[in-house]
Amino acid sequence: NLTVTENLILACFARKDTDQINKDRKWVFDLFPRLEERKDQLAGTLSGGEQQMLSVGRGYMSGRKIMLLDEPSMGLAPLLMMEMFDALKEINKLGTTILLVEQxxxxxxxxxxxxxxxxxxxxxxxxxxxxxxxxxxxxxxxxxx
Structure with a gap:
């Protein structure tokens, strides 16, 4: 029942660094432009691929040092699958360790x-x-x- 933006904000509940939270949200929207286009849309109405993007974006917004991902490519079209893995590479380059379970x-x-x-x-x-x-x-x- 939450919007895309509300989901991203909720992921930051344990963070106090407001300026960095705003920068991280902008970075997530730059990484996943479709999410920015749908920032006021209820997350439950997003496509499966968009929901995967939002899940990764929420993980990023949490202030993570490590992300555990279970089958991030499941159900994604090939082009969207490649976009997802490109995004994960960018997150990894910024210092987040990614533990990936993938078939x-x-x-x-x-x-x-x-x-x-x-x-x-x-x-x-x-x-x-x-x-x-x-x-x-x-x-x-x-x-x-």
């Missing part, structure tokens, strides 16, 4: 610096993302090569 292994490994392959609850492989992308076992089992 799209190729996309996740291209985004990540390190990767961990978990199978049936067990860690079966770990390493630098480029090493995992080039690992023949990973290619065969997870990348469709």
């Amino acid at each position: 799209n292994a190729r996309l996740a490994l291209k985004f990540a610096q390190r990767g961990y392959v978990i199978e049936n609850g067990y860690l079966v492989l770990k390493g630098q993302s480029d090493e995992l992308l080039n690992n023949p076992d990973v290619k065969k089992a997870y990348l469709g090569a």
Whole structure:
């Protein structure tokens, strides 16, 4: 029942740095222009992709040092999926650590610096993302090569 802007403000409930909060909100709107276009719209009426953007924006607004994301590409069209990962790269460049759980292994490994392959609850492989992308076992089992 909250608007896009109200959701972003709510994420800052534990913050006291008003000037930085306003700068962060502008940065989120620059990162996701669709959210700015819909800033007065009820969040529940946004498309699935826009709701994903808002979720990431709220996480950013919280004053985070780390973000845990579960399947941020789920249900997104390919173009929107790439926009989401480009946005996550920008958030990461600003110093936020991102822990990503993602079934799209190729996309996740291209985004990540390190990767961990978990199978049936067990860690079966770990390493630098480029090493995992080039690992023949990973290619065969997870990348469709």
